[in-house]
Amino acid sequence: LAKTTQPISMDSYEGQEVNITCSHNNIATNDYITWYQQFPSQGPRFIIQGYKTKVTNEVASLFIPADRKSSTLSLPRVSLSDTAVYYCLVGSSNTGKLIFGQGTTLQVKP
Amino acid sequence: GAVVSQHPSRVICKSGTSVKIECRSLDFQATTMFWYRQFPKQSLMLMATSNEGSKATYEQGVEKDKFLINHASLTLSTLTVTSAHPEDSSFYICSASPPERPSYNEQFFGPGTRLTVL
Numbered sequence: 001l002a003k004t005t006q007p008i009s010m011d012s013y014e015g016q017e018v019n020i021t022c023s024h025n026n027i028a029t030n031d032y033i034t035w036y037q038q039f040p041s042q043g044p045r046f047i048i049q050g051y052k053t054k055v056t057n058e059v060a061s062l063f064i065p066a067d068r069k070s071s072t073l074s075l076p077r078v079s080l081s082d083t084a085v086y087y088c089l090v091g092s093s094n095t096g097k098l099i100f101g102q103g104t105t106l107q108v109k110p
Numbered sequence: 111g112a113v114v115s116q117h118p119s120r121v122i123c124k125s126g127t128s129v130k131i132e133c134r135s136l137d138f139q140a141t142t143m144f145w146y147r148q149f150p151k152q153s154l155m156l157m158a159t160s161n162e163g164s165k166a167t168y169e170q171g172v173e174k175d176k177f178l179i180n181h182a183s184l185t186l187s188t189l190t191v192t193s194a195h196p197e198d199s200s201f202y203i204c205s206a207s208p209p210e211r212p213s214y215n216e217q218f219f220g221p222g223t224r225l226t227v228l
Binding site for chain 1: 114116142144146153154155156159201203205216217218219220221222224
């Protein structure tokens with residue numbers, strides 16, 4: 001299973017763009033990169049998923065370089081409600097499992 | 111979108127008793143569901159993969175006789191914590207994927223169940 005590494009914590013201010021980078025050096029050819037958001041005492045919530053290049057949806061963008069060994073989640077103009085833990089996961093097509101790393105705790109300040 | 115529910119949302123029990131947690135996929139059928147455990151300030155840890163109509167697959171270090179999993183239908187999986195002890199107190203979360211979405215691509219998570227063992 002591809003292991004992911006991301007910063008333990010990040011601070012930002014309201015209105016700023018936040019970029020969280022995740023490394024996954026052992027990603028396999030068929031693996032997708034998925035980001036989840038989790039608030040305290042809630043289940044994780046899907047944010048975005050990608051395989052290569054750039055993916056954008058209504059809440060975030062995901063940038064994946066050609067070698068796919070890393071990815072960057074971009075949150076435009078964060079608000080206080082974006083304070084949460086963000087997990088980068090690489091799904092294994094061999095096992096069907098999602099293995100969570102330690103995640104990045106994002107603290108948005110006023 | 112795909113919705114997964116859990117019941118109960120929180121439960122408090124005495125040491126030595128058993129507790130059952132239900133996980134339901136509300137608007138899709140799921141042949142596979144996953145159970146996770148999360149301790150305070152820690153990440154989610156995969157406990158087991160629940161397979162409809164067959165035995166669950168447990169991750170290394172997870173006691174199958176203590177955490178009984180039953181996936182009797184395509185929309186329901188249950189996790190029973192047997193002879194619960196205070197160290198079993200945790201946040202238990204289930205997840206599932208619609209058949210058209212591979213589980214390694216995207217899973218939909220339940221809201222979690224907070225178990226407190228006194």
